[in-house]
Amino acid sequence: MNEHSYIISKTLLLQWCFPILLVGVFLLLLGLPFLCLPKGVYWLIAAILLLPLIPILESFLLAPAYALAGRFTYYSPLLFATKSPQGIDLHVGTLYDYITQLRWIERGIQSQRHAMLLVLQGLLSICDAVAEGRLSAQNEITASSYFFSNRSVEKLGFTLNSGSFEVKLNLALVYLSLVLRLSIIRGRWCLPDLKRIRCIHTTAGELLQQRSRIAKMLAHLQSKNRVASNEQSNE
Numbered sequence: 001m002n003e004h005s006y007i008i009s010k011t012l013l014l015q016w017c018f019p020i021l022l023v024g025v026f027l028l029l030l031g032l033p034f035l036c037l038p039k040g041v042y043w044l045i046a047a048i049l050l051l052p053l054i055p056i057l058e059s060f061l062l063a064p065a066y067a068l069a070g071r072f073t074y075y076s077p078l079l080f081a082t083k084s085p086q087g088i089d090l091h092v093g094t095l096y097d098y099i100t101q102l103r104w105i106e107r108g109i110q111s112q113r114h115a116m117l118l119v120l121q122g123l124l125s126i127c128d129a130v131a132e133g134r135l136s137a138q139n140e141i142t143a144s145s146y147f148f149s150n151r152s153v154e155k156l157g158f159t160l161n162s163g164s165f166e167v168k169l170n171l172a173l174v175y176l177s178l179v180l181r182l183s184i185i186r187g188r189w190c191l192p193d194l195k196r197i198r199c200i201h202t203t204a205g206e207l208l209q210q211r212s213r214i215a216k217m218l219a220h221l222q223s224k225n226r227v228a229s230n231e232q233s234n235e
Contacts (some may be wrong), residue, residue: 015068016068018064019067022062023061023062029061030054055174055176055177056095056180059094059174061096063094063095064096067080075121075122075123075129076118076119077097077100078101078119079091079092079093079118079119079121080094080097080122081126087138087140088140090122090142090143091143092119092181095180098181098184108188111185111187120218120221123207124211126207127207127211129204130207130208131208137208139204140202142199143199144197145199145200146178146182146197155213156214157206157213159201159202160200160201161201162198168197171197
């Protein structure tokens with residue numbers, strides 16, 4: 001084995017080690033109560049208590065493994081896609097992404113701007129994938145509106161419709177994880193109203209047509225961030 005091959009092998013090994021370690025922690029946390037508690041009613045109680053925590057643990061501990069396995073396709077550090085029968089579903093980060101990409105000290109307006117900046121970068125990456133033929137223009141793109149305001153949705157070329165029962169059920173199952181993610185961004189406890197959450201929709205080709213507008217929004221946001229950073233430096 002030559003030196004170049006050795007470096008590649010070592011890099012791939014390190015790349016997989018951390019996700020596998022997190023998967024091990026995930027399985028350990030799930031199995032620990034059943035290893036420590038006697039069988040019977042105690043196992044039932046442990047299962048009931050663990051059930052709402054599983055989405056939180058999954059969102060925090062399994063995201064790197066999902067990315068390496070190809071389940072998640074990241075277009076920016078805070079925007080990834082999963083496959084759907086019609087195209088792709090967009091998601092604004094996992095709990096792992098929020099914790100690693102957003103600084104707690106900047107929670108609030110700064111975190112909201114930084115998160116939006118990463119989302120816009122991801123949308124531009126999707127536009128580039130369409131332009132280069134790596135993503136079909138006919139692919140439908142869907143997402144949930146909990147992160148976006150109605151005004152932002154319209155600017156980005158998405159259309160709003162009432163979410164299906166399946167979408168709302170999925171959000172209900174991951175509600176605690178959703179609470180933590182939005183609370184990290186806004187810097188305060190945030191309880192999203194599932195009744196107000198809508199499904200947003202567009203196609204990859206229609207999104208590509210909005211590329212110049214998305215680029216302008218990104219440039220405007222970057223300018224705001226620079227001004228805010230300069231103001232902090234002068235204080």
